[in-house]
Amino acid sequence: MKIIDSLKQRRSNYDINKNLPIEEKVVFDFIKEATELVPDAFNMKSSRVVVVTKENQDLLWDKIYEVFNGQVPREKIDGFKNGYGTILYFVDNNVVKGLQEQFPPYAPKFIEWSKQSAGMLELSIWSGLKELGIGASLQHYNPVIDDAVKDLFSIPESYELNAQMPFGGINSEPSAKEKEDISLRVTIL
Numbered sequence: 001m002k003i004i005d006s007l008k009q010r011r012s013n014y015d016i017n018k019n020l021p022i023e024e025k026v027v028f029d030f031i032k033e034a035t036e037l038v039p040d041a042f043n044m045k046s047s048r049v050v051v052v053t054k055e056n057q058d059l060l061w062d063k064i065y066e067v068f069n070g071q072v073p074r075e076k077i078d079g080f081k082n083g084y085g086t087i088l089y090f091v092d093n094n095v096v097k098g099l100q101e102q103f104p105p106y107a108p109k110f111i112e113w114s115k116q117s118a119g120m121l122e123l124s125i126w127s128g129l130k131e132l133g134i135g136a137s138l139q140h141y142n143p144v145i146d147d148a149v150k151d152l153f154s155i156p157e158s159y160e161l162n163a164q165m166p167f168g169g170i171n172s173e174p175s176a177k178e179k180e181d182i183s184l185r186v187t188i189l
């Protein structure tokens, strides 16, 4: 598929379920391959990905509900919990620190670059999941949930949570996007 078609198909899909249209191994292999292929500044490889499914999926979203102590409606949390799984995106700060020590003139930039690379990975996986017929959205309950998630899944101390991507079979597609006047944001000289 052309990148432009893949980008057109990717949407924030909140109406998801636990029935994947393909075998889970295909999804896990795709996530691994995308993580290997997405570039990093200085080839630093700072992204870490943890995929939770089945009982861990339920544990995750019940824990998020609990941490927010009723401030996030149960129905909203259940919408994410209804998915087949959730991809947790982290940055390994040990990798960032190592590069900062190795290349002091660039030290302040490595955190920023690690997040840029994380964003590239998130978009690649989000788009690729949709190519596989799987809906997903991008959630940011971090940093409020950071300690709870680390405890729940024994995540290394140096990992910093960057995003949560619940995914699953698609119940319904979101409504079409409004076309924007892109000349307000893109200038060709």
Ligand SMILES: Cc1cc2nc3c(=O)[nH]c(=O)nc-3n(C[C@H](O)[C@H](O)[C@H](O)COP(=O)(O)O)c2cc1C
Residues within 6 Å of the ligand: 010, 011, 012, 013, 137, 138, 139, 140, 141, 174
């Ligand atoms: C960096 C980033 C952070 C986002 N954070 C959230 C979020 O915390 N919760 C959420 O529901 N959507 C989040 N979104 C999704 C956007 O709101 C959504 O992509 C945008 O409104 C366009 O809609 P579309 O994804 O259907 O094209 C995020 C998207 C990006 C790129």
